[in-house]
Amino acid sequence: MRSFDQHVISYAQCHRDPRNIATHFVGVPLIVFAVVVMLSRPLFSVGEFLLNPAMLLALFAGIFYLRLHLIFGAVLAGLLGICVWAGWHIAQMPTAIWLAFGLGWFVFGWILQFIGHVFEGKKPAFFDDLMGLLQGPLFLLVEAALALGWRPDLKAKMAQG
Numbered sequence: 001m002r003s004f005d006q007h008v009i010s011y012a013q014c015h016r017d018p019r020n021i022a023t024h025f026v027g028v029p030l031i032v033f034a035v036v037v038m039l040s041r042p043l044f045s046v047g048e049f050l051l052n053p054a055m056l057l058a059l060f061a062g063i064f065y066l067r068l069h070l071i072f073g074a075v076l077a078g079l080l081g082i083c084v085w086a087g088w089h090i091a092q093m094p095t096a097i098w099l100a101f102g103l104g105w106f107v108f109g110w111i112l113q114f115i116g117h118v119f120e121g122k123k124p125a126f127f128d129d130l131m132g133l134l135q136g137p138l139f140l141l142v143e144a145a146l147a148l149g150w151r152p153d154l155k156a157k158m159a160q161g
Contacts, residue, residue, distance in 0.1 A: 002131075004068040005154060008142050011135040012158040014117075014125040021143060023116030028136040030109030036083040038102035040091035052091070058084045064134060072141055079137075 002010070015021055039054035058080040066073030090101050117124055125132030146155045 001067070004072070005157060007068060007131070007135050008139055008154065009158055011125050011132060011139040014120065014122045014132075015139065017116075017120045020116035020120040023112040023119075024136065025140055025143075027109040027112030027116065028140055030105045030112070032080075032137055033083050033087070034102050034104075034106035034109060036080070036087040037090050037098065038106070040084070040087035041098060052088070054084050054087050061134060065138060068138070072138060072145075075141060076137055 015024065036054045036058065039057060040052050043050050043052050045051070058077075062073070062077030062080055064073075065076040091098055093101075113124060125135060142151075142154070145151065146158075
């Protein structure tokens with residue numbers, strides 16, 4: 001398994017243009033939340049508990065992030081938990097509203113992503129490695145932390161590629 005630094009540096013190689021990064025700060029959260037919303041409607045029971053695929057996805061992604069880095073993993077797992085909670089509530093709405101939120105945000109998020117990559121002049125990271133889909137939220141959290149002065153050594157490694 002790649003290390004925390006390796007994941008962040010790998011993703012950073014396709015995300016250097018500030019306009020691309022800016023579109024990702026909006027697009028990635030929209031896509032993540034849209035996926036959670038769309039996966040919140042199919043319900044199944046395990047014993048007395050009602051579960052949905054969004055809960056399982058968030059659980060596995062949270063474990064992945066926690067294994068990489070305890071602090072960043074805890075923050076991302078918490079954010080995923082909030083998404084699951086909100087997604088559950090949106091999934092209880094009429095089908096048209098649920099689909100409008102889920103599909104609308106998903107499409108708009110991807111439009112922003114591709115606009116960003118036009119600025120970047122490079123294809124999205126997940127085209128070569130599906131791990132890019134999990135690296136995006138991690139990268140954004142790291143970018144925010146770097147802006148606050150955290151881990152200048154990692155910032156230098158990301159700049160070198």
